[in-house]
Amino acid sequence: MAREHNFLLGQGERLASKVPIRKAGGEKGLPYDLRTAKARIAERLARVDAQITQLPDDACPRGEAVAVVTLHPRFLSKSDYPSELLSAVGLRAVGSRSRTIRPEKWGVERHGDDAVTEDIFVAGAKSAFHRWATSVKRWTKDTKGATSLSHIEDLTAFDAKAKLRGIPDGKGVLLEGVVDIVEDGSSTVMYDLKTYLDADAARDHVEPHYRQLNVYAHIWKGLRGRQLDKVAVIATRPTRPLYRALRAGEPAKIQSAMEAWDPVLEVTVDGDVVAEVMESFGRVVDLIEDRKFSPPGLEVLKAPSRPDGKVPFAQDVCLNCDARFGCASYRQLASRSRRAEPTRHCATRAPTSAATPRSKTGATAA
Numbered sequence: 393m394a395r396e397h398n399f400l401l402g403q404g405e406r407l408a409s410k411v412p413i414r415k416a417g418g419e420k421g422l423p424y425d426l427r428t429a430k431a432r433i434a435e436r437l438a439r440v441d442a443q444i445t446q447l448p449d450d451a452c453p454r455g456e457a458v459a460v461v462t463l464h465p466r467f468l469s470k471s472d473y474p475s476e477l478l479s480a481v482g483l484r485a486v487g488s489r490s491r492t493i494r495p496e497k498w499g500v501e502r503h504g505d506d507a508v509t510e511d512i513f514v515a516g517a518k519s520a521f522h523r524w525a526t527s528v529k530r531w532t533k534d535t536k537g538a539t540s541l542s543h544i545e546d547l548t549a550f551d552a553k554a555k556l557r558g559i560p561d562g563k564g565v566l567l568e569g570v571v572d573i574v575e576d577g578s579s580t581v582m583y584d585l586k587t588y589l590d591a592d593a594a595r596d597h598v599e600p601h602y603r604q605l606n607v608y609a610h611i612w613k614g615l616r617g618r619q620l621d622k623v624a625v626i627a628t629r630p631t632r633p634l635y636r637a638l639r640a641g642e643p644a645k646i647q648s649a650m651e652a653w654d655p656v657l658e659v660t661v662d663g664d665v666v667a668e669v670m671e672s673f674g675r676v677v678d679l680i681e682d683r684k685f686s687p688p689g690l691e692v693l694k695a696p697s698r699p700d701g702k703v704p705f706a707q708d709v710c711l712n713c714d715a716r717f718g719c720a721s722y723r724q725l726a727s728r729s730r731r732a733e734p735t736r737h738c739a740t741r742a743p744t745s746a747a748t749p750r751s752k753t754g755a756t757a758a
C-alpha cells in the first residue's frame with residue numbers, strides 16, 4: 393500500500409538561511425573600536441610609509457620592504473590571525489617572534505600589566521604599504537580585513553636596530569646570525585647547514601660548532617622563551633669513502649657509502665658554555681675596537697689548530713678564511729710553499745700561479 397506522505401525535497405539549500413550561533417561567553421570585547429583602530433593604524437602606517445620610502449633600492453630586493461605588525465596579546469589564536477587583512481593589502485607574513493608588551497588598552501576589565509604577544513614580519517611592495525597607508529582611513533566594517541585592525545597593537549618599520557639584539561651581561565656588543573629552525577608541530581629543531589664540511593671529518597672536530605650553536609640556542613631561548621628540542625649541524629659535503637666510490641664509479645660501493653653517510657651531527661645544548669664563548673667573543677671584539685688587526689705569526693699557522701690535533705691552523709682555519717689573500721701571514725706561508733714546490737715537482741708540474749695561493753699550504757707547512 394502506498395505511503396500517505398512521501399515528500400521529496402529538491403534543492404533544499406535554497407530554503408536555508410544563515411543562522412547566527414552565539415558563542416559561549418559572547419563576543420570578545422575589542423580593545424579598540426573600528427574608528428579608533430583606523431586612526432591608530434593610519435598614524436603608524438604614515439610613519440612606516442615615510443621610512444620605507446627613504447630606504448635605498450639596495451635595501452629593498454624586488455622593490456619590497458618589511459614592516460612589523462604587533463598583534464594585541466588577546467588576539468593570538470589561529471582564528472584571529474590577520475591572513476585576510478594581509479592578503480587584502482597585498483602583504484605576506486615572512487616570520488614572527490614573541491615579545492612582551494604592555495598594550496595601550498585591553499578591552500576587558502581584568503588583565504595583567506604585561507603580556508606575551510607576537511610580532512609578525514610582513515613583506516610586500518613599497519607601493520602596497522603606501523596604498524594601505526593612504527586608504528585605511530576610508531575603510532568601513534565591510535572592507536575585507538577591517539576586523540583585524542582592532543586586533544593590532546602596533547605597526548612599525550623593520551629597521552636595522554630592530555634586527556640587533558644586545559647581550560645583557562656582556563660587553564654590550566650586538567650579534568646578528570642566521571640559522572634554520574624547523575618546527576613540525578611537536579618539536580623545534582635548529583639546524584646549521586655546513587656545505588664545506590664532511591660529516592666524518594666534522595665528527596672529530598665538533599667543538600667549534602658545539603660552541604657556536606650553543607650561543608644560537610641561547611639567543612633563541614631569549615627570543616622565543618622556550619627550549620629547542622634538538623640542535624644539529626648538517627654537514628653536506630660527501631664523505632671521503634663516498635668520493636672514492638664516486639671516482640671509482642662502482643655502484644655497489646657508492647650504495648654502501650651512501651648508506652653509511654650520516655650528515656646530521658647532533659650538538660648537546662649546555663647553557664654553561666655560553667658565558668665562556670661570549671667572553672672569548674668579547675676578547676675578539678676588544679681587539680677589533682682597539683683596532684688591533686695583526687694576524688698571528690707563521691708559527692701559529694704552522695702549529696696544530698687544536699690542543700690534541702694534527703691539522704695545522706693554516707689548513708684547518710685559514711683555508712676557510714675569506715681574508716686569507718689579504719693576510720700577511722698567510723701570504724708569507726703560501727709564498728714559501730710555492731718556492732719550495734718547483735724544486736720537487738718541476739719535472740712534472742708547471743709552477744703554481746702567484747695568484748692562486750690556495751695550494752696545499754697547511755699540508756706543506758706541516
Ligand code: SF4
Nearest residue numbers: 687710713716719722
Ligand atoms: S688567513 Fe685568516 S685565519 Fe689565517 S691568519 Fe690570516 S686572518 Fe687569520
